[in-house]
Amino acid sequence: MLPATARLTNSREFRSVTRRGRRAGRSRLVVHALRDDSITEGSARAGFVVSKAVGNSVVRHRVTRQLRHLVHDRLDRLPPGTQLVVRALPAAAGSRSSALAADLDTALDRLRLPGSRTGES
Template structure:
């Protein structure tokens, strides 16, 4: 579970990250990231967008819970003052947690927030 201080809640914050931040897309999700200029300014935070295109409310909430759990485990490894918005795509509805985790790791590695797990060298 994400602590309250690590949750993105305001629509303005979501909008700013999605407009100004970098993004990396995968088959089941898109990760948007914005890093604050002053790393000591705030803790890393995350927010989630799971639209009706993903499925009904039961499916959307299941996807949200899985993504929250996966991001909570990785939030401590990203640089301080990083804001993430994870946007689920329709294929996320039928994906397992392992598949969502693999897509999340690949997107974070592409954004140079995690070491690239598929190469022997660091992410560029």
């Protein structure tokens, strides 16, 4: 579970990240990222968009839980002030966590966020 301080919580934040941020798409998800250079401390924050196109509510909640877990493990590798919106695509519905993790890592690497440490283990 993401702590409250690590979550995007309102539509204004989601809209800002998706419109002004950089985007990296993969077959199962799209990652939007926006970095606020004025923030030098604290963790990155993330939000998730899983529409009805992904599946029924059971499927959508499963995909959201998988993505939340994967992002939680990667937030500390991102620079402070980074905001992420992870949007699941319909192909995410039948995907394993390992496939979603590979897509997420590739998308984060493609974004090349300054100061990120996504390549570290």
